[in-house]
Amino acid sequence: MGLPLPLTAVQILYVNLATDGLPALALAFDPPEDDLMLHPPRDSKKGIFTRPVIFLMLVGGFWSTVVNLGLFYWMLDSGHSVGDAMTLTFLCLIIIQLLKAYNFRSDRHPVFHKPFANKWLNLAVLWELALMSLIVYAPVLHKPFGTYPLSGEDWLIVTGTALTVIPVLEFGKWILRRAGLNSEGSAV
Numbered sequence: 001m002g003l004p005l006p007l008t009a010v011q012i013l014y015v016n017l018a019t020d021g022l023p024a025l026a027l028a029f030d031p032p033e034d035d036l037m038l039h040p041p042r043d044s045k046k047g048i049f050t051r052p053v054i055f056l057m058l059v060g061g062f063w064s065t066v067v068n069l070g071l072f073y074w075m076l077d078s079g080h081s082v083g084d085a086m087t088l089t090f091l092c093l094i095i096i097q098l099l100k101a102y103n104f105r106s107d108r109h110p111v112f113h114k115p116f117a118n119k120w121l122n123l124a125v126l127w128e129l130a131l132m133s134l135i136v137y138a139p140v141l142h143k144p145f146g147t148y149p150l151s152g153e154d155w156l157i158v159t160g161t162a163l164t165v166i167p168v169l170e171f172g173k174w175i176l177r178r179a180g181l182n183s184e185g186s187a188v
Contacts, residue, residue: 003073004085004086006085007086007090007093008086008145008146010144010145010146011086011090011145011146014135015093015094018128018131019097019098019128020097022124022127022128023097023098023121023124023125023128025120025124026118026120026121026123027101027104027105027118027121029118029120029121030117030121051181052107052176052181055176056103056104056107056172056176059168059169059172060100060103060104060168060169060172063164063169064093064096064100067092067096067161067162067164068093071089071158071161072086072089075089083146083147083148084148086146087136087146087147087148087150087154088150088154088157090145090147091132091136091150091158092161092162095132095158095159095162096165098125098128098129099162099163099165099166100165100169101121101124102115102121102125103165103166103170104169105118105121107173107176108177110170110173111169135147136148136149137149
């Protein structure tokens with residue numbers, strides 16, 4: 001097709017190793033849900049990848065793919081350089097991953113239910129946002145990461161696009177509740 005790739009290998013490695021690592025570890029310290037004792041215990045023979053977890057992972061992954069590819073090709077189509085499009089796509093993916101960490105705290109409760117109860121997750125996200133800012137604004141990191149400093153308009157585009165993952169995952173949770181599938185006692 002002759003179209004450029006939306007991310008470099010370094011950007012993909014950064015998202016996989018850096019962005020996902022600390023928030024994932026921080027989720028281990030998430031306080032128990034208020035209504036935990038109202039639900040039956042999780043079947044010890046089942047793994048942690050229950051149907052609700054897999055469903056939400058697929059919904060989040062699908063949406064992230066659609067949004068990031070859409071953003072990348074929209075940027076190219078509207079006359080921006082490949083570097084500009086890659087930078088916005090990279091940052092959008094990072095922000096989506098951080099938002100998904102908050103959303104995946106529970107398959108029963110909305111993301112806004114005690115969103116800052118896990119101080120370790122909050123610190124991990126702040127750390128990742130600080131690193132992201134360094135990648136964008138420290139000139140020495142522009143070449144290895146293929147980024148450039150963003151304008152205010154760029155940040156609005158990236159943030160607005162990334163925030164769309166919240167209602168999509170909340171809709172996924174709603175589907176699980178309606179289907180009665182999120183009562184397996186699994187934390188996402």
